[in-house]
Each structure stands twice: as structure tokens, then as C-alpha cells.
Amino acid sequence: MLKKIRLLFVMFSVVFLSSCNREKLTIYEVDYTDVGMTFGELPSTSNKNVLLTCSAAFTATLKTKFSYNNINGVVINKGKRYNGVMKKYGMFAFINKKAYFTEYPSTKLIKKAVANKGTLFQQLPIIINGKTCKLRQKRNARHQYRALCERNNRLFVAEASYRMQYIDFVQALEKQKVDNAIYLDVGYGWDRAWYRDKKGKVKWIFKSHRSDYPTNFITFYK
Numbered sequence: 001m002l003k004k005i006r007l008l009f010v011m012f013s014v015v016f017l018s019s020c021n022r023e024k025l026t027i028y029e030v031d032y033t034d035v036g037m038t039f040g041e042l043p044s045t046s047n048k049n050v051l052l053t054c055s056a057a058f059t060a061t062l063k064t065k066f067s068y069n070n071i072n073g074v075v076i077n078k079g080k081r082y083n084g085v086m087k088k089y090g091m092f093a094f095i096n097k098k099a100y101f102t103e104y105p106s107t108k109l110i111k112k113a114v115a116n117k118g119t120l121f122q123q124l125p126i127i128i129n130g131k132t133c134k135l136r137q138k139r140n141a142r143h144q145y146r147a148l149c150e151r152n153n154r155l156f157v158a159e160a161s162y163r164m165q166y167i168d169f170v171q172a173l174e175k176q177k178v179d180n181a182i183y184l185d186v187g188y189g190w191d192r193a194w195y196r197d198k199k200g201k202v203k204w205i206f207k208s209h210r211s212d213y214p215t216n217f218i219t220f221y222k
Contacts (some may be wrong), residue, residue, distance in 0.1 A: 024164065025172045028052055028195055028205070029156035032220040035094040036119050037077045039216050040066040042192055045202040049221050054146065054157060054193030054205070055185040056092075056218040057121040063213065071215050073122030074105075076113045085110075090125030090133070092148060092182050092218075093118055099150055101180035103128040121216065123148075124183040126170055135167065144191060145169040148218060150180040155220070157184070157193075159205070184218065 030051040043053045058072040068075065073086035076093070085105045093100040093109050095118030100109055103125045113120040125133040126147055145160040147169075158176065160169050173181050192214070193205040 024161040034221040052195040052220040076120035079117030089122035093120040126181040146184040149178045
């Protein structure tokens with residue numbers, strides 16, 4: 001049975017931490033008002049406006065210095081575009097307080113994000129408009145997985161509670177009846193993420209894997 005714990009944030013922001021023994025998912029759901037991208041380093045814990053942050057698009061290669069061209073696929077930050085399009089990736093965009101998910105690249109969505117000074121990045125699509133996409137991961141490999149999801153027009157982050165096969169992670173998302181889900185970058189060095197608890201204190205999801213390699217982060221603001 002799914003358990004939900006409601007934690008009150010300062011400024012009346014809330015996070016729901018949900019876990020399910022069968023699905024083995026942990027869900028991070030915050031009462032955000034805006035969503036954007038942060039580049040170069042994980043958002044500072046001293047920024048009181050940040051409620052939740054974690055890696056988004058894939059980092060291409062391991063480097064010690066940040067560059068936009070080290071991010072896989074096109075990214076748009078406040079309407080400014082970087083990089084070319086990865087044809088086999090889907091897209092997530094947040095424009096004028098509304099989320100958009102696509103299974104394949106969309107020129108129309110890119111133009112919309114630029115024109116409206118929105119946010120956009122590319123990743124592997126998992127579930128789009130309630131339909132599970134073709135699996136693009138090795139079925140037998142066991143890894144940590146994380147996804148940006150949407151249900152009832154609200155965004156949240158879902159993460160595997162332990163290393164599992166990708167198909168098991170996808171099926172767990174299906175059981176949560178998400179409308180949309182797109183992959184988020186996870187792995188040693190860039191799986192660090194944090195959120196704020198009901199007292200406004202920072203709670204790390206992963207902290208010990210310090211690295212200069214992460215390039216971009218999806219960030220929820222109150």
C-alpha cells in the first residue's frame with residue numbers, strides 16, 4: 001500500500017515523499033510555482049527559493065570544466081538556445097507555467113520555448129500522453145533510475161529505491177498512472193540531488209558522489 005507523508009515547507013510549500021514496497025519507487029513532489037534549468041553546478045543550498053533539484057539531460061563526456069556543448073541534445077534556458085537536436089531523444093519543456101513532453105524532437109516546441117523565454121532539454125522518453133514508449137535501455141542491466149513525471153498537470157520526480165532492471169522501473173511508473181515521464185541523468189558523480197523539508201532544511205537525496213562532471217539540473221522553485 002502506498003504511503004504518503006505530507007511535509008509542510010516554509011512559505012507553505014509542500015513535498016510529498018511517497019514510497020511503495022511493491023513498486024520500489026520514491027516520489028518527490030513539491031508545491032512549485034516555476035521550473036527552470038541550472039547549468040555548470042548544482043544549485044546552492046543557500047538559495048531559499050529552490051525546493052528540489054537534480055540532473056536532467058545527459059552529460060556527454062567527463063570533463064572538469066563546464067561547457068554547454070558537453071550536454072547531449074538541445075537545451076534552452078530562459079529562451080536562449082544551445083546545441084543541436086538529438087534525433088532519437090524526446091523533449092521536456094516548461095513554458096509559461098505549463099509542461100510539455102514529446103516522444104520525438106519538435107521544432108515547433110523549440111521555437112515556442114525560445115519565443116516565450118522557456119526551458120527545454122532532451123532526454124529518453126518513457127511515457128508520453130499515457131502511452132509507454134519503446135524501451136531504449138538494456139533489459140537485463142540493473143541500475144539506479146530517475147524520471148521527471150507528470151500526473152494531473154503536476155510535475156514530480158520519481159526514483160528507483162534500489163538498483164533494478166529498466167523494465168521494472170518503467171512498470172512501476174505505469175502503476176503510478178503517470179501521464180508523462182522522461183528520463184533524468186543518474187550515475188556516479190551526477191546523481192546528487194536535494195530538496196527542502198518542512199522546516200526549510202536541505203535534505204540530500206544523494207550527496208557523497210562529488211564530481212565536477214554534472215552539467216545541467218532541472219530545478220523546482222517556490
